[in-house]
Amino acid sequence: MNRHPSTEQLSSYMDGEIGSSKEEQIEEHLDLCPACRTQLEAMERLVSGLQRVQRPSLPPDLAVAVRRRIAAAPEPYGLDRLLRRLQLHLSQLSEIALRPAFRTSAAMGLAILFSVFLLNNGLEHARHAAPALDERATVVTVQTYFGQPPLDLPPTTSEVAGREFVWLGDRWIQRGLEGKKPESHVMAESPEGRAMLSKYADLDLLLADGTPVVLRYRLATVELSGS
């Protein structure tokens, strides 16, 4: 390499982020050029100084402050989370229920309980005591944990790029566009999709799990899909 390498090339060379053929050319040049060597050494001193700078310690109350912020903020996907939690508990329950020892003990226990109930109330009384289906009050038990806001089953929403998106089961849709048919479909990998993502980078968060997002873009309703 006869010409001096650019600052960009020297910087990439120092980081080992330049191609091997360029690397050899730069090395050859550095052997012969004291000015470029001086520039490289200055760059190395700066970087080693930056790497030496001590990292600030975490404020001791930061973890508590983060927990407080989360507890004070509304649950973003209450229904979704509740259903998943229920699913988890049911799968754990079915695992236990499938064990033969558990099934035998459960059956014996239920039989004893039923016998005691019949002895105390009599079959006839038990039949009358049961309320009609339409008279029964529906009881819903919702479990919450300490520090979490109460789960009042709001629609699953997410705020991205300053807009609110609602989860409709198979897609995220910008609030206000519910029921509207997208006028065009854009793939995230296409040039237009990339332009949308560079403008609203956080849309990536919604696309990340592979579901499409419907939003207003350039005066049209657009469906954006990931790869």
Place this chain on the structure above:
Amino acid sequence: MGVATASAVVHDLDVELELVERHRCGDAQAFDEVYTRFAEMVYNLAFRLSGNCEEASDLTQEVFLRIYRHLGSFGGRSSLKTWIFRIAINHCRDRLSRWRPLTQPIGEDVEEGEVSYADPRRGPEELAVAADEGRRVTSGLARLPQAFREAVVLRDIEGLSYEEIAEVLGVRIGTVRSRIARGRDQLRTLLET
């Protein structure tokens, strides 16, 4: 990338996806683990981008609130670290541009606030020199244009590869290359004056 490294990456991704699934199912400990792994990284980034420890603390809280809200949508297309850096960078950009101009006028020192660099392995003199060096770097970084500051912080302080930086910033590797070089060049000039 060697076989061992590749399998370590796959293992990391599996661990991260399992963490995310536990968070989706409402396991509060999963988010605590995410916080423990990444809090220091997010706080340091926020501190280097804002130049102020109180602002860094606020930014870190807000970033973790966003992580908490969106963690369920993490699909593993990048590493959790890159994903978190991306959220943190976007949030810092958004919030800092609303609060004050990103570049400091030359000659005006940055107020770090009551930042602590406590390290029991260092003596008082060494700590004082390190703190002074830290203040100079913070001040220099604050004077860089935002795009250069982000690239230099991610590369030289956080140690990300060019590829990871491109992913975090959503730009091409060529752009990363150029921003790092120009950022370093400007920072060197600023620190020498």
